[in-house]
Amino acid sequence: MWVFLNDRFVRKEEALVSVFDHGFLYGDGVYETLRSYGSRIFMRDQHLARLRRSADAIGLDIPIPESQWPELLHEAMRRNGVGNEQTDAYLRITVSRGEGEIGLDPSLCPRATVVIMTKSLPPSPPILSREGVSLTVAHTRRNLPEALSPHIKSTNFLNNILAKRESITAGTFDSLFLNWKDELTECTVSNLFFISGNTLHTPALDCGILDGITRTIVMTLAQEEGLPVREGHYHVADLQRADECFLTNTSMEIMPVSRVDSFAIGEGRPGPLTRRLQTRFADSRTRFLEPTQ
Numbered sequence: 001m002w003v004f005l006n007d008r009f010v011r012k013e014e015a016l017v018s019v020f021d022h023g024f025l026y027g028d029g030v031y032e033t034l035r036s037y038g039s040r041i042f043m044r045d046q047h048l049a050r051l052r053r054s055a056d057a058i059g060l061d062i063p064i065p066e067s068q069w070p071e072l073l074h075e076a077m078r079r080n081g082v083g084n085e086q087t088d089a090y091l092r093i094t095v096s097r098g099e100g101e102i103g104l105d106p107s108l109c110p111r112a113t114v115v116i117m118t119k120s121l122p123p124s125p126p127i128l129s130r131e132g133v134s135l136t137v138a139h140t141r142r143n144l145p146e147a148l149s150p151h152i153k154s155t156n157f158l159n160n161i162l163a164k165r166e167s168i169t170a171g172t173f174d175s176l177f178l179n180w181k182d183e184l185t186e187c188t189v190s191n192l193f194f195i196s197g198n199t200l201h202t203p204a205l206d207c208g209i210l211d212g213i214t215r216t217i218v219m220t221l222a223q224e225e226g227l228p229v230r231e232g233h234y235h236v237a238d239l240q241r242a243d244e245c246f247l248t249n250t251s252m253e254i255m256p257v258s259r260v261d262s263f264a265i266g267e268g269r270p271g272p273l274t275r276r277l278q279t280r281f282a283d284s285r286t287r288f289l290e291p292t293q
Contacts, residue, residue, distance in 0.1 A: 003015035003116065004117075005114070005115055006114055015115070017096075017113055017115075020101070021096055021097070022097035022109050023096025025102065027155050028058070028097040029060070029097055030054035030152065031051075031094045031153055032048070032050060032051040033090070033091065033092050033251065034073070034092075034093070034250065035088060035089065035090055035091065036082075036083040037088055038084065038085060039084055041289070042290075043214075044290045047213060048066065051093060054151075054154070057149065060095060062112060072116060076116045076118045077118055088120070090121040092117045093114075095112050095114050096112060096155065098110065128173070128255065128256075129256060130270070131258060132259070133172075133247075133258065134173055134259040134260070135174055135176045135261070136172045136260075137176050137178065137261055138163040138167070138176060140166060140177070142185045144180055151211060160188040163177060173255075174187045176192065183233050184207070185203055185207050186209045186210065190212075190252070191203075193246050193248065194238070194239055194242040194243075194244065194246075195242060195243050196238070196243055200219070200227050201230050203232070213250060214250050222277060225277070240260075244265060244270070244271030244272075244273055244274045245266075245274075246277075253281055253282075256274050256278075258270065
């Protein structure tokens, strides 16, 4: 496996980061995950723009010119034999504050650490899409936006990890966060949607959620299908009354949800509007891919 580290590609065994890196010491950094369909990266420019916004929000200078990112991402895929006719690619960009003396002052780190990793991205097991997944409502609450903005994709992921541990203990696919007002927000790595009365609902951004790129696409496709879309403030009771439910993120696209804790969603299996949006997403995918290299 080849990894891009700072200014060159190195073998996995040589991809070493200092124990004095503030990303390791304090979780001081940002990241972005991308995927390809074949050799073409999905919503590449939008992901790179969000990486830049996250870095700007924490005052982190990324030492790679924007014009170089496409070439670096494709070189990472090429070196690792992914992102081709045989296999799609998962890509992760991590930018940490960099190496510096111990202490919270960002100025202790003269240069950021930049890492690009990529691997093959197989499709989700068909049974998950066929039967839907189950969720646990986490006891762990979503971070207060005033404490850590959800619009920053931070490498400080402990809030999500604590919730993920709850779902592992419960034997479910993932955990669903509530916020400080007991409102629905999102899962540990995905946005939440549900359907009631032929209207597509999703928590509003001010509930404390990430403005997901696939979330935005799904809302657009739903409107093109003539399905009303509402962003709002919802509670578990709204989910209990829902006809259908699904999750979205870049790697798994649209994942149906059939159960939350002890209650079934609708009839306890993926519903017709979820299937319709899955089909529309698959048919529209090429609209959201980068130009052919």
